[in-house]
Amino acid sequence: MNVAAQSRVQMPSGPPVDDAAFLAEVRAFLGVALTADLREAGRGTLGVHSDIAAGRLWHRRLFERGWAAPVWPIAWGGAGWSMRQKFLFDRECALNDAPILFAGGVRSLGPLLIEMGTPEQRARFIPGILSGDDLWCQGFSEPSAGSDLVAVTTRAVRVGDCYRVTGSKIWTTGAHHSNRMFAIVRTADGEKPHHGLTFLLIDMASPGLTVVPIIGLAGDHEFNQVFFDAVEAPVRNRVGDEGCGWTVAKRLMQLARSNNTPSALIRRVLRRAAAASDVGADLEPGLRARLAALAIELEAFEAVELHALARGTVDAGDPRGSSMLKLIGSELHQKVAELAMQIAGPAAAAALQALAVETGLDPRGAKAMAKHLCVRAASVYSGTSEIQRNVIGKYLLGA
Ligand SMILES: Cc1cc2nc3c(=O)[nH]c(=O)nc-3n(C[C@H](O)[C@H](O)[C@H](O)COP(=O)(O)OP(=O)(O)OC[C@H]3O[C@@H](n4cnc5c(N)ncnc54)[C@H](O)[C@@H]3O)c2cc1C
Numbered sequence: 001m002n003v004a005a006q007s008r009v010q011m012p013s014g015p016p017v018d019d020a021a022f023l024a025e026v027r028a029f030l031g032v033a034l035t036a037d038l039r040e041a042g043r044g045t046l047g048v049h050s051d052i053a054a055g056r057l058w059h060r061r062l063f064e065r066g067w068a069a070p071v072w073p074i075a076w077g078g079a080g081w082s083m084r085q086k087f088l089f090d091r092e093c094a095l096n097d098a099p100i101l102f103a104g105g106v107r108s109l110g111p112l113l114i115e116m117g118t119p120e121q122r123a124r125f126i127p128g129i130l131s132g133d134d135l136w137c138q139g140f141s142e143p144s145a146g147s148d149l150v151a152v153t154t155r156a157v158r159v160g161d162c163y164r165v166t167g168s169k170i171w172t173t174g175a176h177h178s179n180r181m182f183a184i185v186r187t188a189d190g191e192k193p194h195h196g197l198t199f200l201l202i203d204m205a206s207p208g209l210t211v212v213p214i215i216g217l218a219g220d221h222e223f224n225q226v227f228f229d230a231v232e233a234p235v236r237n238r239v240g241d242e243g244c245g246w247t248v249a250k251r252l253m254q255l256a257r258s259n260n261t262p263s264a265l266i267r268r269v270l271r272r273a274a275a276a277s278d279v280g281a282d283l284e285p286g287l288r289a290r291l292a293a294l295a296i297e298l299e300a301f302e303a304v305e306l307h308a309l310a311r312g313t314v315d316a317g318d319p320r321g322s323s324m325l326k327l328i329g330s331e332l333h334q335k336v337a338e339l340a341m342q343i344a345g346p347a348a349a350a351a352l353q354a355l356a357v358e359t360g361l362d363p364r365g366a367k368a369m370a371k372h373l374c375v376r377a378a379s380v381y382s383g384t385s386e387i388q389r390n391v392i393g394k395y396l397l398g399a
Helices: 019-033 036-043 052-065 083-095 104-116 119-131 245-258 262-279 285-311 322-349 353-358 363-379 385-397
Strands: 136-139 155-159 162-170 180-186 197-203 209-215 221-234
Touching: 019 052, 019 083, 036 052, 052 119, 083 262, 083 285, 104 119, 104 136, 104 180, 104 245, 155 180, 162 180, 162 197, 180 245, 197 221, 197 245, 245 322, 262 285, 262 322, 262 363, 285 322, 322 363, 322 385
Parallel strands: 136 180
Antiparallel strands: 155 162, 162 221, 180 197, 209 221
16 A cells, blocks of 8 residues: 555645634633542542543543544544644643543544545444544554564454464553554565554454553553464454555554644643642642742743644654653653652652551652652653654754
């Protein structure tokens, strides 16, 4: 398949937005739809997404309002917003503690199918992505293939009108909540490692598929190892041609980055740190000064993010957009989460809430520690900081 010839999903730059009118509409909606229990679930988020039931409910409310897929074209059920509107919306959600969605379907697979899927794949999968009825996990990493993703060895052998998949994926966030997975698998040993890869959509209820939990440092269960023992996936579930999976996967990763607002995630943690500092009236002046400095850094980061979105450098995969935002954003995220943990003080020593309660420590401290541990992963997932530096370095050196 000639990918260049496929129609690209236009992330609309749109007409100039009347920010005030748009924000008024968003705030009015949040005021009604974002109920106290949903706000509580958003505030209580310790991992990369909120409690899954609360997230599903929030997704449903967004879907009913027509806002489940903010930057998808209206023709495909999206809101058709500009990237700036999406940024403002995500910021407002962060300021109001909306749940963080487990939304690989909306963020990455949906736009990919609109761009590169068959008419049948779009008809079958897009409605479930929009409504939130289908949850999609990402089966890319393997025990020996992370940064070097083209080293995947999970093998798919074609038998009649299906592929039989055998191997293992790891660090699969939300595999235990998902009913579907998009994955890259090896269908041939090409001259170059990326030549024999194929992009498949797999039903998580397939016989031979096993999900094994991986428990995080704070006792959380967010990711998993997934094993495939001759798992069957129909050929009609292949996106792109056999052997062209690397091109498809790269485009999916670009779409995922361009559909993200890292500053909104950081703002949530900053809000929590600020709230904790209000509680501790005798907060050490050094910590108070760092809180103010990080708030200013976040304002600056938001300005950079908006600039990159306006120039379209995130969607285009230009390292000045995607890699720099990922690198700076991950580091700022970690600095803020670390400060929140320090503000919590000795109560943060118990990373497990149950332990905090047992030992008479403030459970909010345990939450700050759990969040700090989770955010350590920000410089690893979606491409490590070292890999982002390589990409930026190569670009700047013209290599
Ligand atoms: C919270 C979390 C959620 C995740 N969710 C998913 C998911 O849902 N689906 C999925 O498929 N994957 C997921 N991942 C996996 C993630 O994509 C990988 O962990 C990441 O790509 C790094 O791969 P790795 O862990 O194999 O580390 P490695 O690639 O083995 O890297 C180890 C170290 O070596 C460094 N390194 C490697 N290569 C180079 C190089 N060329 N130059 C300089 N330094 C290098 C790395 O920066 C790192 O410090 C998740 C990871 C985390 C932490």
